[in-house]
Structure formats: structure tokens, C-alpha cells
Amino acid sequence: MEKVINDYISRELVPDPALLPLANDTLLLDSGILDSLGLLRIVVFLEERFGITMGDADLLPENFATVNAISAYLRTREPGKEAAHG
Amino acid sequence: MGDNRVPRDPQLPTHWFNILHDRPQYVTSAVSRSRLAGEAKVAGQGALLQQPLALARQSVNTADRFIPIPEEILDLYALYRPTPLRRAARLEERLGANARIYYKYEGANLTGSHKLNTALAQAYYYSRADVKHLVTGTAAGQWGTALAYACQVINLRCTVFMVRSTLRQKPIRGDMMRLFGAVVHESPSDLTEVGRQVLKDNPEATGTQAVANGEALELVVDDSDARFAVGSGENSVLLHQTVIGQEAISQLAELGEFPDCVIASMGAGSNFGGIALPFLGAADESGRSLRLVAVESAACPKLTRGRYMYDLSDALGTSPVTKVYSLGSTYVPPPVYAGGLRHHSAGPLASAMHADGTLEPMDVDQLTSFRAGLLFCESEGILPAPEAAHAVAGMLDIVSRHPRQESPIVVLVNISGHGLLDLGAYSRFAAGQIEPVHADETSLSQSLSALEAFNQSITESVQAT
Numbered sequence: 001m002e003k004v005i006n007d008y009i010s011r012e013l014v015p016d017p018a019l020l021p022l023a024n025d026t027l028l029l030d031s032g033i034l035d036s037l038g039l040l041r042i043v044v045f046l047e048e049r050f051g052i053t054m055g056d057a058d059l060l061p062e063n064f065a066t067v068n069a070i071s072a073y074l075r076t077r078e079p080g081k082e083a084a085h086g
Numbered sequence: 087m088g089d090n091r092v093p094r095d096p097q098l099p100t101h102w103f104n105i106l107h108d109r110p111q112y113v114t115s116a117v118s119r120s121r122l123a124g125e126a127k128v129a130g131q132g133a134l135l136q137q138p139l140a141l142a143r144q145s146v147n148t149a150d151r152f153i154p155i156p157e158e159i160l161d162l163y164a165l166y167r168p169t170p171l172r173r174a175a176r177l178e179e180r181l182g183a184n185a186r187i188y189y190k191y192e193g194a195n196l197t198g199s200h201k202l203n204t205a206l207a208q209a210y211y212y213s214r215a216d217v218k219h220l221v222t223g224t225a226a227g228q229w230g231t232a233l234a235y236a237c238q239v240i241n242l243r244c245t246v247f248m249v250r251s252t253l254r255q256k257p258i259r260g261d262m263m264r265l266f267g268a269v270v271h272e273s274p275s276d277l278t279e280v281g282r283q284v285l286k287d288n289p290e291a292t293g294t295q296a297v298a299n300g301e302a303l304e305l306v307v308d309d310s311d312a313r314f315a316v317g318s319g320e321n322s323v324l325l326h327q328t329v330i331g332q333e334a335i336s337q338l339a340e341l342g343e344f345p346d347c348v349i350a351s352m353g354a355g356s357n358f359g360g361i362a363l364p365f366l367g368a369a370d371e372s373g374r375s376l377r378l379v380a381v382e383s384a385a386c387p388k389l390t391r392g393r394y395m396y397d398l399s400d401a402l403g404t405s406p407v408t409k410v411y412s413l414g415s416t417y418v419p420p421p422v423y424a425g426g427l428r429h430h431s432a433g434p435l436a437s438a439m440h441a442d443g444t445l446e447p448m449d450v451d452q453l454t455s456f457r458a459g460l461l462f463c464e465s466e467g468i469l470p471a472p473e474a475a476h477a478v479a480g481m482l483d484i485v486s487r488h489p490r491q492e493s494p495i496v497v498l499v500n501i502s503g504h505g506l507l508d509l510g511a512y513s514r515f516a517a518g519q520i521e522p523v524h525a526d527e528t529s530l531s532q533s534l535s536a537l538e539a540f541n542q543s544i545t546e547s548v549q550a551t
Contacts (some may be wrong), residue, residue: 024285036135036406040146043139056139 001071008045009067013038024067034064046070052077091397092164097336100154100160102144103328104233105363105435106321108370110148112438124392125145136314137322138215141208145321151367153325154209162239164208166195167329171337177465185485188498190334191468197262199471199503200357201232201317204326208315209236213455218311219243223273225353226252226425226473226475227259229317230501234268247273247301250293254426256507280304288292288480295429296415299399318354319408319433320398327360334498335364343496344374347484350500351477352380352389352447353426355436357502365498367443379446380436381480383427383455386419388405388412389440389447394535395541397431410437413525414533414540422523423511424472430533451522456515458482458506469504473512 002024010022014033019026024026028034042064043054052074063073106113133141136268142233155163174187192200205440212220220242224230230246237244250272253260256335262269273293274281281302284291291297299314306312316323338344348365350358351453362378369376382389382448388411397412411417419428432440439445450458452472459475461482470478481499488495505512 036142037146039135040142042141044146054139056135059135059139 001008001074002051003057003065005046008032008049009042012041012045019042019070024069026066028064028066029061044058047056050074050077089192091161092481094160094164095168097168097333098160098164099155099329099374101154102325103332103364103367104144104147104151104153104325105367105437106146106148107151108355110279111442113146116403123189134252138211138217140214141211141322144325151426155329156210157208159210159519163203163329164519165265166202168333168337169194170285171334172466173341174462174466175460180461180465181482181485181513182526183485183494184490184492185495185497186343187481187485188215188334188343188496189466189501190330190337192330192357192503193468193471193474193501193504197228197232197235198507198535199228199232200327200330200360200500201229201503202236202241203360204323205229205236205315205331205358206239207326208323209233209240209242209547212313212315213240213242215217217313219245219309219313220315221245221247221302221305221312222315223247223295223300223302224251224317225249225295225298225428226471227256227263227507228426228471230268230270231259231262231266233315233317238266244268245302245305246270247275247298249258249273249295249298249425249428250291252293253423254379255421255423255425255510256508262507267279273301275301275310277301278304280310285431292418292421296399318356319431319436321435321463322355324359324363324433324435327356328364329358330360330500331362334361338498344368345376345496345498347377347379347478347495347497348500349379349381349481349484349497351424351427351473351502352382352432352436353473354429354431355380355433357473357500358436358445359433359473361498361500362445377446377484378439378444379448379480379484380432380440381448381450381476382478383419383422383424383523384449385520385525386413386417386428387449387525388430388432389436389445390449391525391530392431393537394437395537396544399431399538408434410434411440411539414537416529416536417533418526420523420526422472422474423459423508424452424455424475426473427476448480448483450476450483451524453515453520453522455479456512456520460512460515462501463505469503469505469508469512470501471505472499472508474503475505477501
């Protein structure tokens with residue numbers, strides 16, 4: 001799971017090749033890798049890739065802080081289960 | 087009990103038209119990017135997005151050409167839509183025009199303008215996201231009025247910061263918003279740090295949309311129940327407005343027409359996008375040629391004199407940064423009656439359309455717009471809002487330049503709102519007291535310099551990342 005997410009962020013969202021390779025504990029928000037557009041793009045990617053539907057309550061900084069944090073969040077979700085306010 | 091819902095007219099669109107499906111290249115250039123804002127604060131007590139996810143998704147959706155309008159919103163649209171489309175036959179005759187002139191009239195709802203189309207949608211989505219209070223900035227007051235009404239209908243609290251110059255020109259706008267339950271503040275105010283700073287620098291400051299937005303944003307930062315709602319510019323806002331163009335396509339088709347040219351005024355792009363985008367999609371699909379003309383105020387010529395750069399939409403500096411045609415967020419346009427056209431920048435989608443040549447910009451001065459607005463009123467019995475009068479002036483210019491030896495040009499102009507709360511301004515025009523106001527060159531020069539410096543700092547910060 002971590003590799004899938006890391007590959008997507010590295011390929012699609014990292015603005016500067018100098019930031020690669022991306023560590024799974026790199027702070028995505030604080031480093032500016034994940035901006036508002038990037039957040040929306042990764043939400044769409046995660047929904048399609050992992051068969052979930054995310055809602056407003058899922059968009060917390062702690063869920064998107066790092067690749068590891070995204071993976072940990074995803075493990076709490078059951079595929080196909082819709083979030084509140086989705 | 088029977089069904090007591092308002093019957094829906096078959097011409098009421100059931101979906102919004104999403105141009106991002108046809109032109110996905112607009113997404114990357116037309117979406118706000120918080121990273122570039124540097125010190126941008128996270129809105130809403132820890133939420134990563136200011137908007138509900140449902141609204142944010144609409145701004146990046148390239149998968150769906152049509153997006154279903156929720157039933158609850160359709161029920162509210164049915165109260166006033168479809169709006170009229172008429173041929174301006176008397177105006178054609180008076181002009182001796184080699185043209186067939188059509189207009190779409192968005193002023194015939196309680197709030198008086200097209201803004202209600204997105205206000206209802208946004209209030210619905212924010213309500214579904216458990217937001218209790220919407221806060222906004224408004225220039226001419228049409229957006230503030232629409233949001234106040236939508237909040238009342240959907241049971242949300244509403245606070246509006248209205249630009250001082252326009253609130254003093256049209257205090258009845260404030261009265262309307264208060265009637266709908268909103269709290270209305272003159273901007274700049276002493277309620278926020280942004281407002282206090284502006285007043286400290288200039289106690290007589292007339293206010294701008296950027297300052298009003300900054301005050302609204304400041305108010306929501308510390309209130310977990312509140313969010314900032316925006317009346318124009320965002321992709322989702324333009325999406326909601328596409329009911330205008332879709333209806334017009336259907337109404338013109340009944341008459342066997344498709345326009346050569348679609349014209350609307352340009353504040354940040356919502357009434358322009360609302361009427362133009364469905365026609366753009368239809369023209370792309372059919373291979374027809376089509377001109378899309380955006381008419382801006384000569385006092386705030388963001389498309390004709392602005393730079394295509396990253397900029398803020400507010401004076402606080404907390405809004406995301408977007409790549410837009412802008413005069414700089416510190417530009418203070420001279421007061422004009424078309425307050426809705428005083429925003430310093432076009433929205434990102436309209437800007438992307440200008441950058442690739444899809445949109446044709448035109449600037450019109452205030453005096454010319456009032457002349458056009460009154461002519462339209464005398465011929466058609468509808469008094470356009472000062473913003474819409476700019477579109478009429480642009481239309482008259484296009485029609486007058488059309489060669490007489492060619493086939494008649496078919497034009498469609500969006501009358502985005504009525505001017506019944508602008509009678510004072512029209513009276514001054516009739517009395518010869520309206521001047522053709524142009525850009526404030528001193529403020530413009532300073533603001534463009536600041537904009538260029540801001541972009542240089544962004545470049546440096548990205549390179550340093």
C-alpha cells in the first residue's frame with residue numbers, strides 16, 4: 001500500500017525532482033508537496049484505487065501528513081464503505 | 087396529501103454542464119493552489135479544504151460532462167427557472183442593425199441577479215457538510231443578497247462584508263440582506279485586523295472586493311461552524327451558473343438559432359461562464375464557429391491590461407493562490423457603479439480561456455455602459471444592472487461593427503441582473519453627472535509591481551523547496 005501511494009505522489013505531485021526519492025515519513029503538507037489541488041487529486045486516486053468513498057470528515061491533516069499516515073488511514077477503511085458527508 | 091412541489095418546466099436543466107470534461111487542460115491552470123500561498127492558514131479548525139469535498143470535487147472533475155443537480159436544488163431552481171430568453175426586436179429596429187439580438191434575463195428572481203444559481207447550490211452543499219454559518223464579501227451586493235436569501239431558505243446563518251462605496255451608493259442592498267436575516271458590515275470595518283489596517287492607512291478608504299473577502303476570511307478562521315463562500319471565480323461557481331447557457335441553447339434551438347457571438351460582463355467570470363461555457367461545449371461538439379466576448383470595466387481592466395500570474399483573491403493573504411489575469415490584489419479601482427466588475431482579477435477558468443484565445447476581452451467605460459443600459463431599457467422595458475449594462479455596451483459595439491453586406495450576425499447577451507436598485511445611478515446619468523471612469527494609473531502601477539514581486543518570491547520559494 002505504501003509503495004502504491006508513494007509511487008503516485010512521486011509521479012504526479014512532487015513539484016521538484018530534487019525531492020525524490022520520497023520517504024514514507026516525509027511531511028507532505030509541511031513541505032508543500034501536497035497543496036489543495038494535490039489533495040483533491042490524491043483523494044480521487046485513493047477512492048478509485050482502493051474502492052472507498054471519502055467525505056469531509058476524512059480530510060484531516062493527520063490523515064494526509066505522510067505516506068505512512070495515508071496508509072494507516074486507509075487501513076481503517078473498508079472498501080466500498082461511504083464516509084459521512086461524502 | 088398531494089405533491090406540493092413547484093412543477094418543473096421541461097427546459098429546466100437537470101444537470102450542470104462541466105467544461106472541464108471537454109477541456110481538461112483548464113484544470114491545472116484553473117484550480118487554486120494553497121502551496122504557493124506560503125503562509126496560507128488552514129480553514130475551519132483543522133479541515134484541509136475550505137470547501138466541502140462535494141464542491142471541491144466539482145472544480146477538478148474531468149470525468150463527467152454533465153453533473154446531476156441535487157433534487158433539493160432543482161426544487162429551488164424551479165421557483166424561478168427557466169429564465170426568459172427574448173429577441174430584442176425593438177432594439178434591432180432602433181439600431182437599424184444587421185443583426186438578430188437575443189438576450190437572456192437573469193434579473194427576474196427575488197434577489198435580482200444570476201448569483202442565486204450558485205448561492206442556493208453552495209448553501210445546500212455547506213449545509214450537508216454540517217456548516218452552520220456562511221461568511222462572504224460582496225461588491226455590488228448582488229452576491230451578498232443572493233447568499234443571504236439562500237442561507238435563509240436552507241437555514242444557515244449569514245454574514246456579509248459589503249464594499250463601503252457600493253453600500254453607501256445602494257444602502258437598500260444592505261436592507262435586503264438584513265431582511266433575509268444576514269448580518270451586514272460595511273467593509274473596511276473595525277471588526278477585523280484587515281479592516282483596521284486599511285482604515286488606519288486611509289480612514290476614507292472606499293473598500294474593495296479583496297478587502298471584503300479578507301475580512302470574511304479572517305472571521306471564519308477561528309470559527310469551526312463557519313466557512314467562507316465565494317460568489318464568483320471558482321470552477322464550481324461557474325459550473326452552477328451553466329443552467330443559464332443550457333437553457334439558452336434549448337430556447338434558441340426552438341427558434342432555429344445558434345449565436346455567432348455570446349456576450350457577458352466580466353467580474354470574475356460567473357455570469358460570463360454561466361452563459362458561455364455550454365455554448366462553447368456545443369460549438370466544440372458541432373464544429374460551429376463562436377465568439378465569446380467578456381466585457382470588463384475600464385476602471386478595472388484585468389483582462390485587457392492585467393498580467394497572467396499567480397495572485398491572491400483577498401487582501402488578507404490567506405486565500406489560495408491562483409494563476410489569473412490580474413491587476414494585483416492591492417489595486418484599488420476608482421469607485422464605479424458596476425461594483426461587481428471591480429474585482430482585481432478574473433477567475434482562474436476565465437483566465438485560462440483568455441490565455442488560450444477562447445475568450446475575447448473588451449473594456450467599456452462607465453458612461454458608455456449607462457448610455458447602453460438606458461437605450462436597452464427604452465427599447466426592451468428592462469433596466470439592466472450597471473454590470474449587465476457593460477455587456478449591452480459590448481454587444482452594441484459588436485453589432486455596429488458587423489458589415490452590412492454580410493448575413494445578419496446573431497448575438498446573445500446575458501442580462502445578469504436588474505438595475506432597479508441602481509436608479510440613483512441612472513438618474514445621475516440622465517442628469518449628465520456620470521463620468522467615463524478609467525483605471526487609476528498610480529494604483530495600477532504600484533499594484534502590478536507588487537504582483538510581479540509576489541510572483542518572483544513564489545518562484546524563489548518553489549526553487550528553494
